[in-house]
Amino acid sequence: MTESTADLFQFPCEFPLKVMGLRTDHFAHSMLTVVLQHVPDFQPETLEMRASKGGKYLSVTCTFIATSRAQLDGLYQALSHHPEVVMVL
Known part of the structure; x- marks a missing residue:
């Protein structure tokens, strides 16, 4: 996350992560495990999943209350370096 991007957020804020x-x-369980390491109060039942049109890929969306830029940076870094992840938005 860049400096200018961080300026757009006022913490705490609701944050959707795909x-x-x-x-x-x-895949979904692995992503949930990483999210819970950085967002311990995330409610797993709110996790949304959607398969790609061809069925090869899966997107997992987690919407949570982000408490700081450091929290988001740590989560993005952990997910981006995970071997099963193709993209984080």
Whole structure:
């Protein structure tokens, strides 16, 4: 996240995070595990999943209350470096 991007947020704020990867049996669970490490109060039942049109990819959207830029940076970094992740938005 860049300096100018961080200036757009006033914390705490509701933040939707979308993670995309290959559609496997464990992708959503793996992403949930990473999110919970950075957002312990995330409610797993609010996680949204959507398969790509061809069914090869899965997007997982987690909407949570972000408390700081450091929290978002840590979460983005962890997800971006995860071997199953293709893209984080």
